[in-house]
Amino acid sequence: MRYFKLVVFVLSIMVATSCKENKKETEEIIETEVEEVVEGTKIEKTISVTMSPKSDSNVTGTVVFTEIDGMVTMEGTFSGLTEGVHAIHLHEKADCSSPDGTSSGGHWNPTAQPHGAWGATTGFHKGDIGNMTADAEGNATISLTTDEWCIGCGDDTKDIMGKAVIVHQGEDDLTSQPSGAAGARVSCAGIIE
Template sequence: MKKTSIIFLAILMGFTVGCKEVKKETEQKTTESATAKEAVTAKVEVIKIELEPKSDSNVSGTVTFTQENGVVTMVAEMEGLTEGVHAIHIHEKADCSSPDGKSTGGHWNPTLQPHGKWGATTGYHKGDIGNFTADASGKGSITFSTDEWCMGCGDETKDIVGKGVIVHVGTDDFTTQPTGDAGGRISCAGIIK
């Protein structure tokens, strides 16, 4: 009887160890699947557009939008500017056909807020990016990141695809309605996939 009990106990232990190994292997495969799924979900999207001169300026450059993990980062690099501070905004349409850039419409403002500085408690347009400084050689750049934009998601309050980027001749004062008194439009690009 003792021999039978010992054999039974040995079989039971072997079965338990085997089950733990199967469970461990299953958990490892589940973790690997979740990691692979996250890698697919964390897909990076990039839209790079060319700025074209408007209003008889020589301002050109590139704007690159990168979407990753729910955040859109904009990097704009410009040249041909006058030295000093200039405003940059997202406007309603990706239409840069007019010589003065006004074919892009007004600032992109899908939430119907007053014009203001990004993040202000008093409100701001989704297109109110802000100001940047051009150096003595006429070059300027700005980097801006937000989770309030998306690229091609279809949410009318977040989707920047189909909008326009405008560089202004002057500075955004963040208070004058509805434009910030930033002056003429000297460069334009449509945000198109």
Template sequence: MKMIFKLPLAAMALLAVVSCKDFKKGYEDGKAAAEKEAEDAVEEVKQEVMAQSIKFTMEPKSDSNVKGEVTFTEKNGTVKMVANLSGLTEGEHAIHIHQTADCSSADGKSTGGHWNPTNEPHGKWGADEGFHKGDIGNFVAAADGNAIKEFETDQWCIGCDDENKNIVGKAVIVHQGIDDFTSQPSGAAGARVSCTGIIQ
């Protein structure tokens, strides 16, 4: 009788030990998964924080009233430019990155020519015939003189070591006219009516 009584107790004790181990393992697995999820969330926030953003004020040139702001944001290897402008004449205008962050001259020509680190001919962005790294292109101003130009590329960076991509130390120029994408070396876009230097 004693043996019959002890066997179930031993089995129950063994079952309790196994169940406890399973519970502990499940708890540890769940804890590890939760910690991994928390680490991933922190890393995602870090990446968001690491996105660089710089903003500059556009100032009028060539006796114009064209002003505004231009923002560059770099994230995951891509730079996005957003230019908010006012004081423009209605219609199309060109916008380019020029080689020198110097807006000191009244006509904006202190910025030099288009930024062209790879020595390509002037052209439309992405053209097989070639284009400057500063050849952003044209945009349209509304009847009230306001305009927004957005542009995004992986061919730029903010403050990296690649001089063929680094936009820091360059300038943004808005022109009175349109870029015809063929005239050399600048697209015959006319007077420089607004300028900002990209200095980090």
């Protein structure tokens, strides 16, 4: 009988120790999951648009917008351009239906500012991205990160959804009103889901 009590006592200690270790492992697992949730609270949205040729050009490309914690990064790659400097803007409407791209309206300017260089203290349109340079093969890239935009946030002064990306034939002089005298629209993509 003593032997039986001793076995029961030893088993009780083993079960208690085992439960304590399992509890510790469970607590560690829960803690890890909470950390992942906290780290996962970063708001990330991405939208990619494909550029279509306009005005009898061959200009194509892809523009990817990514928003993380209130900052939107635009990464664009283009081909079929003539060598040199080309303007790129966001326009009012995600409508690329017309052959010359004019169905996209004018520059996106929700705060009624004068046209200008991005970030200028004298003012600029929220769509005044600026210029990019195409190489001898007609390829160009552009990158911009800003807190002036958002993706689908519903703020009329920041939301790029429903706008269009337009690449122009020429260079934006960053001063002519209202559009920088950049010439024909040679590629267009609506920013839509």
